[in-house]
Amino acid sequence: MDDVRNENLTGKAAVLQGLPEHPAVKAILAWNPQAFLDAKWDRQELTLTIAAEEIRSAAAALQAAGYNFFEDMTAVDWFPSSPRFQLSYHLLSHAFKERIRLRVLVEGETPAVESITPLWPGADYYEREVFDLFGIRFEGHPNLRRILMPDDWVGHPLRKDYPVEGYR
């Protein structure tokens, strides 16, 4: 087990073979193998790629499997490649003392995914932050407003096509 864990595993097949007993992998397989698109074990961190439309139900399955703590969530803009945005959710398990990353790829100028705030109220500010700085909408979020930038701001500063110095 330890030998496998020190190697990097790329791809769903390699992770399924190398870490069949990992609680998160087992939970996702039991939940919906079709929506489980890709996986990676890199530098002692497990990344599971989930179909964008299934993120809330995947998060719910993992929450039930012991990943009880929503730690962090953010986005990465891979402009100009496609799909453009990557959402990274970091879930922590107090019982397993382990962290996993859920990865979701979304496309388009104003992409939208399901909010996970109904599962963890603590995701509220994080989703607002991603909406504010990346312009990704979260369906089912109770109060999706800008959080860090002023309400009347135009544009989303953390997008790669937004200049570092801002518009002058």
Add this chain to the structure above:
Amino acid sequence: MTETVGTPILQAPHAEGAHDQHMVLNMGPQHPSTHGVLRLVVEIDGEIVVRLYPEIGYLHTGIEKTCEAKLYHQVVPLTDRVDYLGPMANNLCYCLAVEKLLELEIPAKAQWMRVLLAELTRLNSHLIWLGTHAMDIGALTVFLYTFREREEILRIFEGLSGQRMMTSYIRIGGLSMEPPLDFFDRVQAFIRTFPEKIDEYANLLTGNPIFSSRLKGVGYLSPADAIALGVTGPTMRGSGVDFDLRRDMPYSGYEKFQFHVPTATQGDCWARYEIRLVEMRESVKIIQQALDGMPGGPIKADAPKIVLPDREKMKTQMEALIHHFKIVTEGFAVPAGEVYQGIESGHGQVGYYVVSDGTAKPYRVHMRYPGFATLQALETMCKGRMLADVVAVIGSIDIVLGEIDR
């Protein structure tokens, strides 16, 4: 720029259903008890808080965007400025994340020094919390006492790095330089007397009837709410959730240290107060272990293309001079990948998510700071309580607006 997604798609929750007899009160952004620039919109019924809505972003500087325009080593000084009460913890978390990407081995002495400094930073952060929290409640004296001790910590930091607050002492691959000759003696002298100082604060506050009646039973947060709302650190442990990254997911050699993680079940401001006092005593123990067992050897990893060479070598060896020039002008490429590194700072769980595309600049740096999540729990803790309790609760969750707004 063509998109226009800038307008709010929903109004603030406080605006829609304010009841006729309820009053909406604006607290801050410039208010002495908000510990920075925090605006609270409080809907009150008489003196009872019905709803509370924090408005943040007044200190937003776009530091994550700035990171994307800097070389990896140039990001270290930016991290100091995020949580300005815990510079070493921020440096440490960022450096650990980049070192994980680089798969760098850090020498033992650097690891132990990092633990020592992270704990001194925790003391620094807790001292500020204690002083300002007590001051909010009306006990001004404690503030003068805690700042006396904090001053000594800052002097130690100044001797170490040349800077009191923005230290940037922990660097990718180790530490920026050897600690000064009197460093260990000064730290030893400081922690020898520090437990008595904690007793002094406890004498002023623990038995004080005003202080305890302002805190006991105030700002209750249940363990389920603490987890659901993403609350971490002493606030979470005060609600009975026993989790500390230093013990449960150790980093930088914390597994070699013996310490106790205090928890309480009351979940009120008083529990958080007691936990932080115990944490200070535990930090002293960790610092003592670090001083006693400090290994010898280098303080920087053996990676000449990543770690700046010593001044001495740079002036005598051509190779070192070239490396210095290359690192300073064009940085170093970091293998593509993404890592998340979490540490336990004075306020709670800090996390750095660093994405590399294989170049010398980080593609994305995301900072998870505990105050951002803890602020979401403020309404839960204050609802149905007196308005004056809001001040006590804000003090007890120990937020720094610099880390919330980034």
